[in-house]
Amino acid sequence: xxxxxxxxxxxxxxxxxxxxxxxxxxxxxxxxxxxxxxxxxxxxxxxxxxxxxxxxxxxxxxxxxxxxxxxxxxxxxxxxxxxxxxxxxxxxxxxxxxxxxxxxxxxxxxxxxxxxxxxxxxxxxxxxxxxxxxxxxxxxxxxxxxxxxxxxxxxxxxxxxxxxxxxxxxxxxxxxxxxxxxxxxxxxxxxxxxxxxxxxxxxxxxxxxxxxxxxxxxxxxxxxxxxxxxxxxxxxxxxxxxxxxxxxxxxxxxxxxxxxxxxxxxxxxxxxxxxxxxxxxxxxxxxxxxxxxxxxxxxxxxxxxxxxxxxxxxxxxxxxxxxxxxxxxxxxxxxxxxxxxxxxxxxxxxxxxxxxxxxxxx
Amino acid sequence: xxxxxxxxxxxxxxxxxxxxxxxxxxxxxxxxxxxxxxxxxxxxxxxxxxxxxxxxxxxxxxxxxxxxxxxxxxxxxxxxxxxxxxxxxxxxxxxxxxxxxxxxxxxxxxxxxxxxxxxxxxxxxxxxxxxxxxxxxxxxxxxxxxxxxxxxxxxxxxxxxxxxxxxxxxxxxxxxxxxxxxxxxxxxxxxxxxxxxxxxxxxxxxxxxxxxxxxxxxxxxxxxxxxxxxxxxxxxxxxxxxxxxxxxxxxxxxxxxxxxxxxxxxxxxxxxxxxxxxxxxxxxxxxxxxxxxxxxxxxxxxxxxxxxxxxxxxxxxxxxxxxxxxxxxxxxxxxxxxxxxxxxxxxxxxxxxxxxxxxxxx
Numbered sequence: 001x002x003x004x005x006x007x008x009x010x011x012x013x014x015x016x017x018x019x020x021x022x023x024x025x026x027x028x029x030x031x032x033x034x035x036x037x038x039x040x041x042x043x044x045x046x047x048x049x050x051x052x053x054x055x056x057x058x059x060x061x062x063x064x065x066x067x068x069x070x071x072x073x074x075x076x077x078x079x080x081x082x083x084x085x086x087x088x089x090x091x092x093x094x095x096x097x098x099x100x101x102x103x104x105x106x107x108x109x110x111x112x113x114x115x116x117x118x119x120x121x122x123x124x125x126x127x128x129x130x131x132x133x134x135x136x137x138x139x140x141x142x143x144x145x146x147x148x149x150x151x152x153x154x155x156x157x158x159x160x161x162x163x164x165x166x167x168x169x170x171x172x173x174x175x176x177x178x179x180x181x182x183x184x185x186x187x188x189x190x191x192x193x194x195x196x197x198x199x200x201x202x203x204x205x206x207x208x209x210x211x212x213x214x215x216x217x218x219x220x221x222x223x224x225x226x227x228x229x230x231x232x233x234x235x236x237x238x239x240x241x242x243x244x245x246x247x248x249x250x251x252x253x254x255x256x257x258x259x260x261x262x263x264x265x266x267x268x269x270x271x272x273x274x275x276x277x278x279x280x281x282x283x284x285x286x287x288x289x290x291x292x293x294x295x296x297x298x299x300x301x302x303x304x305x306x307x308x309x310x311x312x313x314x315x316x317x318x319x320x321x322x323x324x325x326x327x328x329x330x331x332x333x334x335x336x337x338x339x340x341x342x343x344x345x346x347x348x349x350x351x352x353x354x355x356x357x358x359x360x361x362x
Numbered sequence: 363x364x365x366x367x368x369x370x371x372x373x374x375x376x377x378x379x380x381x382x383x384x385x386x387x388x389x390x391x392x393x394x395x396x397x398x399x400x401x402x403x404x405x406x407x408x409x410x411x412x413x414x415x416x417x418x419x420x421x422x423x424x425x426x427x428x429x430x431x432x433x434x435x436x437x438x439x440x441x442x443x444x445x446x447x448x449x450x451x452x453x454x455x456x457x458x459x460x461x462x463x464x465x466x467x468x469x470x471x472x473x474x475x476x477x478x479x480x481x482x483x484x485x486x487x488x489x490x491x492x493x494x495x496x497x498x499x500x501x502x503x504x505x506x507x508x509x510x511x512x513x514x515x516x517x518x519x520x521x522x523x524x525x526x527x528x529x530x531x532x533x534x535x536x537x538x539x540x541x542x543x544x545x546x547x548x549x550x551x552x553x554x555x556x557x558x559x560x561x562x563x564x565x566x567x568x569x570x571x572x573x574x575x576x577x578x579x580x581x582x583x584x585x586x587x588x589x590x591x592x593x594x595x596x597x598x599x600x601x602x603x604x605x606x607x608x609x610x611x612x613x614x615x616x617x618x619x620x621x622x623x624x625x626x627x628x629x630x631x632x633x634x635x636x637x638x639x640x641x642x643x644x645x646x647x648x649x650x651x652x653x654x655x656x657x658x659x660x661x662x663x664x665x666x667x668x669x670x671x672x673x674x675x676x677x678x679x680x681x682x683x684x685x686x687x688x689x690x691x692x693x694x695x696x697x698x699x700x701x702x703x704x705x706x707x708x709x710x711x712x713x714x715x716x717x718x719x720x721x722x723x724x
Binding site: 028055058059061114117118119120122123124125126127128152153154155215216233234235236239257258261262264265266268269271272273275276277279280281282283284286287296298304305308337338339340341342343344345346347348349350351352353354355357358359 | 389390417420421423476479480481482484485486487488489490514515516517577578595596597598601619620623624626627628630631633634635637638639641642643644645646648649658660666667670699700701702703704705706707708709710711712713714715716717719720721
């Protein structure tokens with residue numbers, strides 16, 4: 001592949017004017033791909049992939065067409081990584097923490113408990129060496145990964161009764177995502193793995209005590225407030241949660257340069273679009289949830305601190321037996337401390353002040 | 363123009379296969395534009411425009427080329443809006459608050475004291491009706507505006523002595539941006555308008571008492587820490603500060619659809635790039651400034667509150683005599699309250715907790 005690209009480059013440089021027409025014909029071929037998404041078709045996470053594939057088509061005058069499919073149409077929701085790795089599809093859209101069972105290193109591409117918020121994650125990816133590290137890792141799976149969106153900080157979930165202390169968590173059956181489950185199980189929670197469609201009935205009949213999903217906009221559609229009114233925050237296991245586009249490595253390498261740029265720019269554009277959509281939809285959804293009886297509660301300091309300490313113990317344990325995890329964790333921890341030093345100064349003090357003035361008559 | 367575009371569309375629809383070659387030739391013409399920037403060529407703000415024009419070229423196989431110029435190369439820094447409005451250049455890159463003297467409504471396209479942070483600004487622009495309102499306003503200046511970057515929350519500036527109370531502000535000669543100056547002058551500050559190159563010597567010899575610029579990365583280059591060591595935060599007049607690309611309206615309308623999309627996607631891509639660059643560069647710059655003797659100080663609650671109340675009085679006064687300002691202010695205030703309701707729950711409580719744990723042994 002490298003050799004062919006080198007030769008193509010040499011031809012273009014040496015004979016651009018003489019071979020103008022054939023060169024153009026070669027660089028804008030018709031390309032048809034399929035994208036399989038992990039996310040239901042009525043979610044912002046899916047809308048982001050939809051926005052992305054439309055942008056790619058528009059940017060290439062319809063020459064590069066990607067058709068998006070929902071979970072189950074080609075492969076199930078949690079088999080997107082495998083489908084791209086095996087070449088079943090050319091590309092996919094997913095949340096990398098679905099694949100923690102293969103390797104905990106996937107967490108850094110999506111969400112790590114008490115990790116980076118969206119802006120810090122993007123700073124790490126694009127200017128802190130993060131994306132290079134992640135791409136090295138994804139090569140093991142024949143995948144070229146492109147960040148394509150984020151949810152922002154998620155909520156901590158819906159609880160049937162109030163949770164005030166670490167003791168209240170003992171034995172609690174909580175439907176939650178993978179990394180959170182590993183932390184919480186160490187302080188007595190019994191994590192539950194339940195498919196999206198089964199969560200509501202399980203919560204309703206008390207088979208589980210609590211469930212977390214995303215944030216107000218998505219949670220409202222699931223109707224959890226009707227059966228578990230205590231709505232806890234923050235979702236400390238998802239200070240940000242990134243969506244990635246996975247591209248089969250050989251397909252990526254075979255793309256003309258212009259299409260690579262079109263796909264990258266479309267992913268960057270979609271990332272901004274998705275985050276701002278979440279940030280615009282969540283506020284009115286939260287207001288509606290409160291009007292419908294949801295009761296907001298912060299996780300207590302005791303719970304937050306216990307989970308924080310447990311999480312970092314876990315990271316160091318994983319790093320001691322997983323060199324790939326360690327190779328990302330160490331620079332990530334260093335970068336994270338630097339970001340916190342700065343963000344707590346200007347950004348956080350501004351936010352804290354204006355929020356304290358909120359609802360004041362202006 | 364409308365008629366010609368309609369006819370072109372009809373031809374493409376009716377005879378696409380028969381006329382394939384001419385149609386392609388018409389839709390990807392060679393386009394050469396000039397972009398004039400308000401920002402010095404060694405700033406991230408300028409690098410963003412540079413990233414943008416490279417992306418546009420890559421997305422169009424070099425057919426749509428925009429050449430970027432620094433301040434003074436075509437027009438001075440603060441005449442970018444006029445240059446685009448008059449058609450001196452096809453497009454420009456600027457901060458809209460430079461044009462508050464023409465109309466205070468420009469503030470909403472860049473920064474308003476105690477306004478939206480970056481994510482809230484983007485939510486407002488893309489999913490809260492903000493960009494539509496701003497584009498209506500910019501049409502008065504023959505301009506199609508495209509958001510293209512942001513600095514995040516800026517710092518409050520460099521002060522030769524400590525400022526503890528509103529009384530300490532009386533008579534203070536402060537070099538600051540336009541909207542801040544209007545607020546601060548009402549509580550006794552004497553705002554100073556001084557060109558970038560003259561700020562350091564004025565501060566050094568005590569002709570002014572304080573000066574604000576951007577944030578750690580840019581401020582470090584200016585060397586202010588050597589002559590005014592108290593570094594105040596936050597820059598409440600710039601909770602976020604947006605950079606926009608101005609495109610002459612007729613040039614925009616004449617662009618082929620594919621080039622419009624290329625420019626929009628490149629601006630969105632550049633916006634993410636710029637913000638993450640600031641967020642990655644500011645932390646080590648802050649650390650270096652502290653090592654070189656800068657002393658961090660928060661503005662006191664008394665000062666923040668006095669400025670907050672003064673700012674909102676000012677907004678309502680402006681709105682009472684400027685219907686364009688009022689048309690943006692009212693929905694903006696409503697959107698802002700909604701955003702604060704949500705952001706203070708998940709995002710802000712997450713940030714506050716992790717920052718409180720920062721530098722803890724993990």
